[in-house]
Amino acid sequence: MDSNILVIAAGMHSSIQDLGRKGYRSFGVPISGTMDKYSAILANKLLNNEEGLPVMEITIKGPKLFFEDETLFVITGANMSPKLNDVPIHVNSVYAVKTGDVLSFGDLVYGSRAYIGVRGGFITEKVYDSFSYYPGITKAEKISKGDRLQIASYSTELQIPLSKIKTDKNHFNTQKIEVTKGPGYHYLSKKQKEYVFSKKFEIDELNNRMGYQLKNNIPNAKKNEIITSAVIPGTVQLTPSGKLIILMRDCQTTGGYYRILQLTDLAINQLAQKKTGDSFKFVMESSYTFLNRLVGKWRD
């Protein structure tokens, strides 16, 4: 027997995401995956799941979900005032639910994207080895009212992990977005570099899973473009109009704008928790964290 969650209301933009679809970029298929990987992996860890299992990503205004079957769930990332059967509950805490329980959300307290993890993960359509929703790749583009989402069956004999943690608020509130030089960094003039690293940047309303446009205008932007070349999540593009676009997880695989900066993976996760009107400053990744990253990440 399948276990399911019925969607009573979809929220602003909800989708199933995992760690992304790799190996198909050369066919023009974006990586996709959870916008804030850190919070999504945390959800799975709290449930004793494998860290890459599919979770539900919800944005600013959460959905209303009806549990048709028993499971354990946890909410990580943004705090959208979650309620279980109309009673307020905590984020980053694992709860057991039974048939008929209803999860809903209220006001946004902090952050922008939250993750609902269930024990064993969601089981939706898998395309090219990933569950991540993406238009034209998965049949579903986003979660809609009336969807019945399959989840892993849960046996009550399993011990409930009594996991509950506090997360660092800096992840949601940081005013610093860490970057490295992009391949087109040297096209910036000295004055433009000064502008980029001294001014506060504000997030435009044009922001979604594909990218975040920033409101500021970089002075004296070059009118020409580059010959189309690869881009990745976190690439900061300078458009001929002087606007910056920070590409996010659903970004195209190639682009024709100058790639002036590149967000670190941590910075992408932090930016994913920001919304229209929020502001921040770019900071160059310190050599200390750079070295740490190099040493920590590889073994040969």
Place this chain on the structure above:
Amino acid sequence: METFKLVYKPLGSIALLIEWPQEINTSILWNISLFREEIHIQLPDRVLETVPAYCSLTVFFDTKKIKYSSVVKRIKEIYKSLPNEKEMVSNIWKIPVCYDIDFGIDLKELCKEKKLSQEKFIDLHSKSLYDVYFIGFLPGFLYLGGLNSKLSQKRKAKPRLKIEKGAVGIAGDQTGIYPRESPGGWNIIGNSPINFFDVEKDPPCFAKSGDKVQFIPIDREQYYQISEQVEKGTYKIEFESYG
């Protein structure tokens, strides 16, 4: 084969960007295709995937197994020992296109501006053999080179919110086919009934960089016949192999 002076740069912490001289031509295309194939043959477990573009190749490596400087070293060695000539099998794909003005919504205006009859315009567009440089922008969108300069036309000042799946367009010196419905600013001159991206298949695209494409003009009746065959899964795209 001509060896180019390449520039190696990191793209984030996960990829190596290799740049050729910044121009669009087929000798660079061949060199990238050959290099790309050798990289996958020689570093199968270190390299996760590669993304070719007009004059760049981006190599995504496994950061758990190899560090950036080692990737650069290994890949430079591969380029040095790249065989001068290697037979690479490529295909010429015959792409049916209906240039009827119901599909080619910008065709009339374009012909007027270029002072060409519709017949001449279609003839110029379908006689060329186009090079597939790479796939990007949308899943299955082929970047093609080789548009007759008489047909070159800048993007529309105001992009359309919706361009139909299969729409064949012109933007600057490029021509291309929208593999699915999308907003876009290209000048639309026709429509192809075939699928450029099939999620049921692996690999999902029939064409690859280094292949060639030719457009075969069809009428409305043929268009709907082919559409039906595509839907049933019985349509076979015609192609010739060369190399």
